[in-house]
Amino acid sequence: DVKVTQSSRYLVKRTGEKVFLECVQDMDHENMFWYRQDPGLGLRLIYFSYDVKMKEKGDIPEGYSVSREKKERFSLILESASTNQTSMYLCASSLGTGETYEQYFGPGTRLTVT
């Protein structure tokens, strides 16, 4: 079974802190994604990566950056956390480009910025 893990289930940080959210997948997937989920807004794509060291902006990249130094690991970085970044963050991976390749999700990190 595909397993996508995220470093923390719950995280509390202070405004202005630099925050790292880590995601690891164990199935050699090419693509990895970071979403944030807010009530009434569904999931919105922050960044994605289709290869090591490659990254592409999603729909809401402002205030975030990412890093993918190894194929299995995709990190989301909040350079200076703000209260409006309080949210649930979900990481996902998929095998590669193709219509039938579903995304596999991690358990999510619920981040609170105070």
Place this chain on the structure above:
Amino acid sequence: AQKITQTQPGMFVQEKEAVTLDCTYDTSDQSYGLFWYKQPSSGEMIFLIYQGSYDEQNATEGRYSLNFQKARKSANLVISASQLGDSAMYFCAMREALDKLIFGTGTRLQVFP
């Protein structure tokens, strides 16, 4: 622009009954894919079912089926014989280029005894 619309914020269904969760989409692409995911209270997104735009048959996976009406641009999820464990958020999504997914806002389903 591509868009997914789920107009039902919440739905109730009695155990063992069938329920339909609505999803409409908007795209100008000829080739696309539609997905349904379930999110229990634990937070993890679970893939349920997939329908390709060229698939002539409606997709089915156990108690889940996708009622695909291409001309109406709808991809409704049908859950037959609901169980208490089906209580969750359900998201419809459409695949864009490079495997990106666009999600709807979700429907919260509650199954009661």
